Amino acid sequence: MRIEEEYVKSGYFWLPERKDRKIPGTLTISDGGDIELEVVGLFNENVESINDVDDLSRINGHIEKDGLVTLDSCFYTKKNISFGGISKSKVCVNRVLSGMAYEKDEYFTFNSFSFSVDCFDEWVGVTGIHVDNDWTNEIATITYKPQKNITHHLDNGMQLEICFEYTPPNSSKKTEAKITQRAYFKLLSEELRPLDDFIEVAFKLTNLMCFAVDDTVTIKNLIANSSEIQRELSEGGSYLVPIHIYYKSIPFSEKEPNKSWHQMLFSYGTIKNNAQNVFNSWINAYEIIAPALNLYFSTKSGAQKYLDGKFLALAQGLETYHRRTSDEKLMDTSEFESLVSKISENCPEKYLEWLNGRLMYGNEINLGKRLNRIIEPFKDRLGDKKQRNKLMRLIVDTRNYLTHYNEELKSRAAQGRELWFLCQKMEVIFQLHFLKVIGLTDEEIVSIVESSYPLKRKLNEI
Structure with a gap:
């Protein structure tokens, strides 16, 4: 996956079953989704643990800026134990869910899963930004009309939306007016679904984008929500906690492609009248x-x-x-089976195994x-x-x-x-x-x- 900003964050980490032992460490996520946790000491710090196979299937943490995190499917790549000094150990992490500390055997289930890919804004080609230049009076007017989500229903029961978010100009700045718009996919499900269900569909849609763009594009900005994970607001009410997800995804290209719509195989505008069928046909394929x-x-x-x-x-x-x-096939199945039977009848027994191997795909x-x-x-x-x-x-x-x-x-x-x-x-x-x-x-x-x-x-x- 694409990591657009450096992710190196310090905090404290612990095993869900041992909340009393928290050790300091640094979580690093590199572009591409490689995840490493460096901790001071070990989660089970005794001499015997050096040679033991530790159960690090899940690690919880509390890190700067992001708060609670869950590190899933982990294992040591380097184990050190101190004898009066400071030692550091390294842990390989399969994926990170930032925003929640899950228990050891708690399932990851969600109702929504949003993500984007490289060149997605160019592929969608929909914008609410309009620039009007009046050269005679030397006036430039920039307007923005928020775009409505584009909804498609998938055969697997999910709903796929192409969504648009935007940031308005900073009113305090008098020398700059900047409007940005970003398009992204969102998968929605009325019932809670395992995280892997969303990741599987996202992988297929990313490959569809690779095909359409005619280049290797990478998934990025993954955020999931669950109706069961909410926080109360001080003024009353509640909101869904966004869970940011990181993992080593495929496809991945170190160099982010930069393509305009005319350099692509086809854009969303080409398929928009039949987009729902296109998405379903690709996923079902x-x-x-x-x-x-x-x-x-x-x-x-x-x-x-x-x-x-x-x-x-x-x-x-x-x-x-x-x-x-x-x-x-080369010939009718019954005709081929009859031919094989006749050949086998006349084959010396010591060559039958060899003959069967040769004839196994003989009708292809x-x-x-x-x-x-x-x-x-x-x-x-x-x-x-x-x-x-x-x-x-x-x-x-x-x-x-x-x-x-x-x-x-x-x-x-x-x-x-x-x-x-x-x-x-x-x-x-x-x-x-x-x-x-x-x-x-x-x-x-x-x-x-x-x-x-x-x-x-x-x-x-x-």
Whole structure:
């Protein structure tokens, strides 16, 4: 996750079951979500504890500015014990919930979960700020109209809102007038839901933003609320306590992307008339094509450090995508089973195990045929028949060479710059199919292809 401001805070920390022993320490959260707690001494400070495996599944604390915090799924990375002096130990923390001290076995449940991602304001493209310049009279007028939340209902029972918050100008400053607006997602649920339910949906929506922006964007500014966590106001009434959440999320890019809407694959304006269906289609797609999606995004987030690995992930992803969306076989199942039975009857017993291994996937179509089926809906965008056949043959030969390193295939496999262009071609095939996955019509896809600079560039390279 994106940590936009330095997070290094001191305080006192204790185990929920040992509130009587509080030790000083410093909590540090780095950009990307790496969390470390450095404490003076140990939570169980005795000589025997040095070699013991401590239960640090949950740690409570009280830190400067933020107040109460809960550190979840923790373990020591360095243990020191003092013998009259000062020693420091280090603890790795899986996630932090700031604003509440949860008990050892208390569940994290919430009704709402808000977050943003890099480039989200540019992707949404909705603003209430209006600037009117009267050059003749040398007058500039800036007005702001608060924007209404945009609501979408999800199939999982949650409500997804695109929300807008703003800060008005500081009335005490006479030399500056500044209005800022920030857009963010909010997931809402009438009943309390586990934190992991919200994180799972947020992860899928972040990946949707990566696809739409055509870059790796990172989740940030996570705040959850629960109807069960409220504080009383001195003048009466109560308010929901905001729980700020930190963890090491994926995808993550050290460099925050800076993109305007015309550099993206598509913006919210492209899908706004059918946005609810788009969000639901994307989230539901994970039930079927999650392995293919994960392979695709591994090539976009930098997980594949080498070009060979990126190509193999894309090739496997395309094959997996077709396998998950089609039940096409080489022959009818009953016909194949009959053929296997006849072959097995005539096979010497000592080779049966080997034969069964060979025939296990014998009714699957090969990669070349799968690529042909995948390319078919967009064949007009991928060159003439000769160019498409050459493309499919190159993908198959390169995959086979990089998988088996057969010297006979080396001369037919793509390498260097050609391999990079081949990856671009495979990536654009994925993107065209993902546009269908989110429910866009052929006409809408054509419109995106014609107006999206990143997609046009990749297709022109083809």
